[in-house]
Amino acid sequence: MDKKNIIEEMIRVNHAGERGAIKIYEGQIKALKFLKQEESLIQEIQEMRDHELEHLHFFENEIIKRNVRPTFLLPLWDLLGTTLGIGTALLGKKATALCTAAVEEVIGGHYSDQIETLENDFKEEKSLKDTFSKFRDDELEHKDKAEKMGSTNSGVYYVLDTIIKGTSRLAIEVSKRI
Numbered sequence: 001m002d003k004k005n006i007i008e009e010m011i012r013v014n015h016a017g018e019r020g021a022i023k024i025y026e027g028q029i030k031a032l033k034f035l036k037q038e039e040s041l042i043q044e045i046q047e048m049r050d051h052e053l054e055h056l057h058f059f060e061n062e063i064i065k066r067n068v069r070p071t072f073l074l075p076l077w078d079l080l081g082t083t084l085g086i087g088t089a090l091l092g093k094k095a096t097a098l099c100t101a102a103v104e105e106v107i108g109g110h111y112s113d114q115i116e117t118l119e120n121d122f123k124e125e126k127s128l129k130d131t132f133s134k135f136r137d138d139e140l141e142h143k144d145k146a147e148k149m150g151s152t153n154s155g156v157y158y159v160l161d162t163i164i165k166g167t168s169r170l171a172i173e174v175s176k177r178i
């Protein structure tokens with residue numbers, strides 16, 4: 001694959017991923033409000049959602065600047081994100097936190113892989129690499145936050161954790177290409 005395509009793939013999949021993250025958090029916020037869960041939990045999620053908005057805006061700009069085609073699967077990401085957000089919030093606080101921990105772990109690892117590629121093969125993309133590093137740190141902070149919120153993957157939560165991580169990885173792979 002030529003170099004331009006590799007960068008385009010990165011922008012395409014990250015744009016989709018950030019959008020999915022926003023949908024997850026917005027789904028959770030809606031459901032948690034509906035369930036009248038404590039305000040502090042909702043506020044924490046709103047804060048993370050705001051970071052994702054910042055990330056999304058960056059990729060929206062890159063899409064225009066570099067003339068990258070967004071993935072055709074955006075509606076699927078939206079649906080998946082919203083379902084995951086509402087679904088986990090309805091299952092309770094532990095599932096809500098688990099969802100964040102699982103997704104952010106996958107996204108954090110995904111950013112780390114991209115940062116390594118940029119470091120090795122794209123010296124000219126230093127500013128992109130620096131931005132990815134900042135976003136990666138945000139995602140890992142979200143994961144830490146979720147762990148403090150009480151995420152667990154023991155017992156039945158292990159199944160949910162596996163499903164969420166598997167789905168996220170699959171969505172990443174597919175959105176690079178389609």
Ligand SMILES: [Fe+2]
Nearest residue numbers: 018021052055
């Ligand atoms: Fe993000």
Ligand SMILES: [Fe+2]
Nearest residue numbers: 104138139142
């Ligand atoms: Fe995040």
